[in-house]
Every structure is written in structure tokens, then in C-alpha cells.
Amino acid sequence: MISSVLDPASPGAAAIASLFWLLHSIAGFICLAVLTAALWFVYRFRARTPAAQGALIYGDTRLELAWTAAPALLLTFIFALTLAVMLRSEPDPSAAAAGGDPPVRVTVVGHQYWWEFRLPDHGVITANELHLPVGRPAVFDLLASDVIHSFWLPRLFGKRDLIPGRTNQLAFTPTEVGAFQGVCAEFCGAQHAWMHFVTFVDTPNDFVQWVRQQNASPSPAADGLPARGRELFLSTTCQSCHAIRGASEPLASAGPDLTHIGSRTTLAAGVLPNTPDNLARWLRSPQEVKPGNLMPNMRLTEEDIAALTAYLASLK
Ligand code: CUA
16 A cells, blocks of 8 residues: 555645645756756856966855845745645634534544544544545544654645644545555654554445444354453453453453454554464564564463454454
């Protein structure tokens, strides 16, 4: 999944990409003009005899005024352009509701090293994978549970920090259906580079389907391995960090909510594709898969790992 800021999928990201091209065109033009002039001067004023000396010039008020004023004017122009894009690119969260569908509200909590997504109006809590409906403004409250992280969906909008103790806001309207890669863009510890997430922009119908699936509790494991896995999950310390709605009580939130883990595409915030083999590998030794993450090695037996894997994979 290539995620380039130059391939925008929201009006805000498009405004930022246009600014990028405009600034680079200006810079490119200046670069070419300076290089051409330099080459021309080298040729025009080259030494024609070995003993030739150039004229010594000590100052020229008009020239010095010119090369001070020209960059100052240019930078003022660029500042004004940037300010205009900043003001224009982001829908005002409070005004976004006016006319049309209400915005989708999302609370994002940055954790070392994963993302918690809550959609309070839809009763959804999930991790590392977010769904949004196309064409509707999405308004984000950005929080952090430990250190500063930065929420960045390159094709949908610019970066914004998640800061412990305060709430930042961000808003955009996705205009293209698809899967969009997101990353943490602020160094936050050993696994900062493995703090990925995916935002699926769905058709309105698919979004409703997703919300319905997220709201349903997974059917309780009847018997066999999954039932044994469920028992293990509830009797060990798994549930002091992870919630499985409909099974564990109280609902812990130190680690990712696992209610629908079987339906997610990756494990450990993008480190591994979500397959039973990888799930077993993770349970066997989380630190080997993602050194520095906060999940301890539970020293599970191979039998327990097989049971937990069967249970977790069944949570669609
Ligand atoms: Cu979280 Cu970098």
C-alpha cells in the first residue's frame, strides 16, 4: 500500500499537495535561474589572460537592497499562501455538521505502540484499524495515554500530535473509497516505527455493515479448542490488559480491545498479517516479534497457545 502525500484523497490533503507543487515550482525556477546566471557569469567574466585581475567592488546599496527585499517579499508571499491553505484545508469541526450528514466522531488514543479508536456515536471500540464512510466529514479528538505520538494519514491529511493531558482536534472528509495507510509520525520509543494503522474508507453501506459487525458480540465459543482458549483468556492475566466485550469483565483498556480481533488484517499494529500461525508466534514470544512492546511473555505452553489462537481467531 503506497501512501504518498502527492496522491491526495481528501480536499484538505489536495490543498496541501497543491501547495507542495506550487512551492517546488517556485524553488525550481529560482534554482534554475541562479544556476544559469552563475554559468553565464563564469563564461562572460572568465580570465582572458593568465595575469588578468577582476575589479574589486566593495558595495552597492541598490543591489543590496534588491537582494534583501526580493527574498523578503517572496517569503511573505509563501507565508500568505501557507496560511490560506491552513485555513482552507480543514473543515471546522463545529461547522462540519451544518447541512448533509453529521460528521463521524472518532476519539484516537495513542499508546506505546498501538492505536485505540473509539466511535462514541456508534458504540465502537477497536484498535489499529479504523473504518470511515466516504464523503462524510470525520472529526477526530486526539489523545495520548503515555507519551507524545503523532497521527498521520498521508493521503488524507497532515500530521497532528497526540499529547498526554490535552485534546487536539483534526477533521477531514475522505473522498475516495479504499485502504489508507497511517503511521505514527513522532518518535515515541523503541517501536515507534511499528505503530502503523489502516483507515478503510467504505461506501456508506459497507460502513453501516462494519458498525453492525462491531456492535455484535462474537458468539461464545461452544466447545473444543476455542472454548478452552476462552477459559484461559478469562482465568489468566490476559484480561487485566485486554477487553473482549461479552466475555471479560471489567473491560480493560491497557492493551488493544480484542472483541473482533479475528476480523482485523494485521497483528501488533501492522507488524504481522493476521493469520493463526502469526497469532501463535505472537503469543509464544511477543518480544521476539516486536521488541520493546509492552506485552510480557506469558510463558504459555504449546497447548495453551493453540487454544488461545483458536479462540482469538474465532472472534470475527
Ligand atoms: Cu507513537 Cu511514534
